[in-house]
Amino acid sequence: MEGKGLKTIQIEECESLLKQIRDIISVSVVMGEQNQIEEIHVLAEDNRSAKQLVRDIETLLRVEYGIELDHKKVSVVQLNQKQRNLQTKRLKFSAVSYTIQENRLEAIVELTSGQQAYQGRTSGPNSRHNSLRLFAEATIEAIKCFLPEEMTILLEDVAAYPLGRQTIVSVAVTFIQGMADEFLVGSAVVRQEEKEAVVRATLDAINRRVPLEI
Secondary structure, three states: OOOOOOOOOOHHHHHHHHOOOOOEEEEEEEEOOOOOEEEEEEEEEOOOOHHHHHHHHHHHHHHHHOOOOOHHHEEEEEEOHHHHHHHOOOOEEEEEEEEEEOOEEEEEEEEEEOOEEEEEEEEEEOOHHHHHHHHHHHHHHHHHOOOOOOEEEEEEEEEEEEEOOEEEEEEEEEEEEOOEEEEEEEEEEOOOOHHHHHHHHHHHHHOOOHHHOO
């Protein structure tokens, strides 16, 4: 069972803390309605057992937040050497920003891969649905900077919708290489802001296909 925490849990702070544990590559924390941890998803190297990683997570949360976490709430995926090499090729979300002038919004998204970093920018009317499209389009513009000329990506649609107790963003794109095209869909949970979920959903769609090409 989880006890009463010593302090309020902020998702980004908690994830950053857990990523300091040895061998952990990335962490996603899912919070419930009463500021309780519902799930922790971990991507890690395979240098130690999953059980050891879970124990480290339990200990850190107990010390930092006063939480007795049920180990069943932690899922761990471990990468072998070949998978780690592929992981380093994946595009990663590093920053998102925007400006609004009158009724126009400019979306700016920065992505990285290894030592490379590129920004994508788009602008248009600042309606709710169109603003989601703008952040997806800015993400795609940044992705294109990493791709050879014969490859491109077209945005098909963006949608935000409730699922269970969470809000989900899904992004549909078409990945084109030469004369061939492929329809791809990615999704992400809205943790704090929809615009960040749009970027993560767009990457979720293309990272299953593009990392083999960059």
